[in-house]
Amino acid sequence: MSNGDSRNDHRIRLCLLVSSLEFGGAERQVVTLARSFDHDRVTAVVCSLSEKVPLAASLPHREQSLRIVRKWGRFDFTTVFRVARLLRRNRTDVVHAFLFDAEIVARLAALIARVPVVVASERNTDYTRPLLHRAALWLTEPLFDVMIANSQAGKRFNMRTLGLSESRIEVVHNGVDVEHFRPDAAAGGAFRRKLNIPADDRVMGMVGSFKRQKAHDAFLRTAARVRGQMPRTWFLIVGDVLRENLTESNRYKEEIKALAESLGLADRCLFLESQKDMKAVYNACDLTVLLSTREGTPNVLLEAMACGVPVIASDVADNAIIVLDKVTGYVVPKNDEATPAEHAVELLGDPAKRKEMGAAAREHVRLEYSINTATEKMEKVYRTYLGRKHRYVSARRWRSISVKARTSS
Known part of the structure; x- marks a missing residue:
């Protein structure tokens, strides 16, 4: 990616447009980005197309930084004009x-x-x-300048399925607020007491919304193996159903609860909704596990590691990039429940190794995946493409002047 026009250093007026601000990875990243840009260089406004905005509580100066343009139905085309009015009023760059x-x-x-x-x-x-999505994306493809994928896998996916050129997609991995997500034994201990988990028992956690790609069933089968060897282990499943696909998500959640019962885990497996203080959740865990069948860059892995908690993750998307195998945790084959169980038993039974891996995980995220790193990369992309547009407009104006001059002479 080129550096763009070095003179293009004015404050960028940015709109982060999102379908909602419910508890989800993309939504949480939007809020984190809005909070974290250097406000002398980027002024960010978040615009939600839904009134469901629980994550907006963490936006600073919410009355200035949040706008809601409600989409009234699936085919409410007036949303386009109402958002256009907002963009024009804010003189959005x-x-x-x-x-x-x-x-x-x-x-x-x-x-x-x-x-x-x-x-x-x-x-x-x-x-x-879905077919309708493919058609809409294809028809509007000429209307965007650049795509930012949060994984190399996501970039390859869009090159393959949408035919986008490599140069039109930039990769910026998710970033986390390492000042907020940090080791905090007191918060973790308080959260355990709230759940009546004894201080000497072990806790293995999973954070993820209820969609099948998160493979809660693989987590539970891994948990059953772990409990067979370490009976004083608790298992936390933290996440919400999907509002946009409520019926299917609720059905899936009930299937997972039934599976926990059939595996004999009901007395040791706690199902919790997303918590306001997720830092306390991570710090209550001795390790976290995410065995998804597909991903982008999971915020939950970065957040857990930032809290000094080792992770076990399936080898999908960029997990093998963000998790350093055998250093910050373990990367395991997809659809494998035996290997993660072996690693979990090893870590749960070895406090020294957990501490060593947790410290390495924290340092890795601090150096490579902080939100400051992500916002700097985002801003660089914005300025590069603004610079290209400015140079294009200037060249077009000069061509117009030249044509007029030749015509008049």
């Missing part, structure tokens, strides 16, 4: 969209409002898009 509904609205609204730079996103990989 860059609109960066997250999640499908927001992607399409951003592309069309930016065209109407003449926003210089439109940024698309990819937060997942290896999924099947």
